[in-house]
Amino acid sequence: MPNIQHLLDVFLKSMPLFLKGALLTLELSATSLLIGLVIGLFFAFLSLSKSAVLKAISTFYITIVRGTPLIVQIFVLYFGLTDLIKMSSFMAATLALAFHNGAYISEIFRGAIQSIDHGQYEAAKSLGMNNLLTYKRIILPQAFLRAIPSLGNQFIIALKDSSLAAFISMDELFNIATTQGSNNFDQMTYLVIVAFYYLLMVMILSFLVGKVETKLKKSGAT
Amino acid sequence: MALLSAQNIHKNFGQLEVLKGIDLEVQAGEVICLIGASGSGKSTFLRCLNYLELPTDGIINYQGTPIDPKVTNLNQVRSSMGMVFQHFNLFPHMSVLENIIEAPIKVQKIKRSEAIQIANRLLEKVGLSDKAKEYPARLSGGQKQRVAIARALAMDPKLMLFDEPTSALDPETVESVLNVMKQLVNDGMTMIIVTHEISFARAVADRICFLHEGKILEEGSPCELLDSPKNARTQEFLKSVIA
Ligand SMILES: Nc1ncnc2c1ncn2[C@@H]1O[C@H](COP(=O)(O)OP(=O)(O)O)[C@@H](O)[C@H]1O
Ligand SMILES: [Mg+2]
Numbered sequence: 001m002p003n004i005q006h007l008l009d010v011f012l013k014s015m016p017l018f019l020k021g022a023l024l025t026l027e028l029s030a031t032s033l034l035i036g037l038v039i040g041l042f043f044a045f046l047s048l049s050k051s052a053v054l055k056a057i058s059t060f061y062i063t064i065v066r067g068t069p070l071i072v073q074i075f076v077l078y079f080g081l082t083d084l085i086k087m088s089s090f091m092a093a094t095l096a097l098a099f100h101n102g103a104y105i106s107e108i109f110r111g112a113i114q115s116i117d118h119g120q121y122e123a124a125k126s127l128g129m130n131n132l133l134t135y136k137r138i139i140l141p142q143a144f145l146r147a148i149p150s151l152g153n154q155f156i157i158a159l160k161d162s163s164l165a166a167f168i169s170m171d172e173l174f175n176i177a178t179t180q181g182s183n184n185f186d187q188m189t190y191l192v193i194v195a196f197y198y199l200l201m202v203m204i205l206s207f208l209v210g211k212v213e214t215k216l217k218k219s220g221a222t
Numbered sequence: 223m224a225l226l227s228a229q230n231i232h233k234n235f236g237q238l239e240v241l242k243g244i245d246l247e248v249q250a251g252e253v254i255c256l257i258g259a260s261g262s263g264k265s266t267f268l269r270c271l272n273y274l275e276l277p278t279d280g281i282i283n284y285q286g287t288p289i290d291p292k293v294t295n296l297n298q299v300r301s302s303m304g305m306v307f308q309h310f311n312l313f314p315h316m317s318v319l320e321n322i323i324e325a326p327i328k329v330q331k332i333k334r335s336e337a338i339q340i341a342n343r344l345l346e347k348v349g350l351s352d353k354a355k356e357y358p359a360r361l362s363g364g365q366k367q368r369v370a371i372a373r374a375l376a377m378d379p380k381l382m383l384f385d386e387p388t389s390a391l392d393p394e395t396v397e398s399v400l401n402v403m404k405q406l407v408n409d410g411m412t413m414i415i416v417t418h419e420i421s422f423a424r425a426v427a428d429r430i431c432f433l434h435e436g437k438i439l440e441e442g443s444p445c446e447l448l449d450s451p452k453n454a455r456t457q458e459f460l461k462s463v464i465a
Contacts, residue, residue, distance in 0.1 A: 123311035128301025
C-alpha cells in the first residue's frame with residue numbers, strides 16, 4: 001500500500017484530471033441511462049403485449065444482454081457500429097451501455113407496470129379514457145414513481161459499469177487511473193484514488209435516491 | 223322510453239356461467255338497488271352495463287340506441303355513465319382536485335379553469351372542500367369514496383353505477399357516503415346501486431332486484447320485496463342480512 005502522505009499528494013495533484021474524468025463518467029452513465037429508459041420502456045411494452053412475436057423479441061433481447069459479458073457487448077457494438085457509421089467513441093460507448101442498461105430497465109418497468117392495481121385501469125376506463133390516455137396519465141406515471149428506487153439502483157450499477165468504456169479508449173475515470181498509474185509507475189495509488197471517486201459518487205447517488213424514496217412514501221403518491 | 227335497457231344479458235368466464243339472462247329497464251330518474259349473496263353476479267352485471275366486461279350474449283340499449291362494441295364508441299358511452307367502486311380506485315399520484323378534473327379536461331376537453339370550478343362545486347357538495355389539495359393516501363375511506371363520487375359526477379353522467387360503495391368502509395364513515403348518495407337521489411340522478419345496506423335501499427330505491435346465481439329471481443318496490451318477498455330464496459337472503 002502507498003503511504004498516506006504520498007496518497008494525499010497524488011490525490012491533490014491529480015484532482016483536476018480526475019474531476020474531468022468523473023464528469024465524463026457521469027455524462028456517459030447519465031446519457032446511456034436516459035437512452036436506456038426509452039429502450040427499456042419500449043421493450044417493457046413488447047413483453048407486456050399480447051402478441052407472442054413481440055414478446056419473443058423482447059425475451060430474445062433480454063436474454064442476450066443478460067447472457068453475455070458487458071465487455072463483449074461493448075466491443076461488438078463499438079467495432080460493429082464504428083465500422084458501419086462514423087461515430088465518436090463516446091457515442092459508441094453510450095449506445096453500448098444504453099443497449100445493456102435498457103434490458104435491465106425494461107424488466108424494472110415491466111415489473112412496475114404489472115404492479116399497478118387493475119382497479120386503476122377500470123377507473124380510467126369508466127371515466128371514458130382510451131388506452132393511450134390511460135397509460136399516459138394513469139398507469140405510467142404511477143409505474144415510473146414505483147420504479148424510481150430500482151432505477152436509482154440501476155444508475156449506480158451503470159455508473160460503475162461505465163468504467164469498461166476505458167477499453168474502447170474513453171478518457172473516463174478508470175482510464176485516467178490506469179494511464180496515470182502506468183505513466184508514473186504507481187498503479188496502486190491511482191487505483192485507490194479512482195476507487196474513492198467511484199465510492200463518493202455512488203454514495204451521493206444512494207443518498208439522493210433514498211431522499212426521493214422517503215419523499216414518495218410520505219406523499220403516498222405510490 | 224327507458225334510459226337504459228338490458229335484455230337477456232349473459233356472461234361466461236370460460237366454463238363458468240356467471241350471468242344467465244338478465245333483463246333490466248331503467249327509466250330516467252329511477253333508483254334501482256341490486257341485492258344478492260356474494261358471488262351471485264351483481265358486480266359482473268353492473269360491469270356489463272358500461273362494458274367493463276363484454277357480455278357474452280344479450281343487448282344493451284342506452285339512450286335509445288343499442289350498444290354494439292364493434293360500432294359504438296365505448297369510451298363515449300362510459301364517459302356518460304359514472305361508476306363508483308367498492309375500493310374507490312382513486313388515482314394515488316394525483317391530488318383530490320386533480321383526480322376530479324382529469325377526465326373532464328382530457329376526455330371532454332373542458333377548459334381547465336372551468337373544470338376546476340366544477341370540481342370545487344362538487345367537493346362542496348360532498349363536504350370535502352378543504353381536501354382539494356390532499357393526496358388520496360391521506361384520506362379516510364369515507365372521504366375517498368366521496369371523492370370518487372365527485373370524480374364520477376364531474377363528467378356530468380346520465381346514470382351512476384355504484385358497486386357496494388360502502389362495503390370497504392369503517393362503520394363510522396358509512397353514513398357520510400350514504401348521505402351524499404341520498405343527496406344525489408334528491409337531485410333526481412338515475413342510479414343503479416349494488417348494496418348490502420338494506421335500510422338504505424328501502425329509503426331510496428324505487429325498485430329492488432334480488433339476484434341469485436346470475437338471474438334476477440325477484441323484483442319489486444322496497445315494500446313488496448323487503449316486507450313480503452315471495453321467493454323462498456329471497457326470504458332466506460333477507461333473513462341472513464337483516465339478522
Ligand atoms: N374476471 C373474472 N374471471 C373469472 N371469474 C370471475 C371474474 N369476475 C367474476 N368472476 C366470478 O363470477 C362470479 C360472480 O362474481 P361477481 O359478479 O363479482 O359477484 P358479486 O358481485 O355478486 O359478489 C363469481 O363466482 C366470481 O368468482
Ligand atoms: Mg361484487
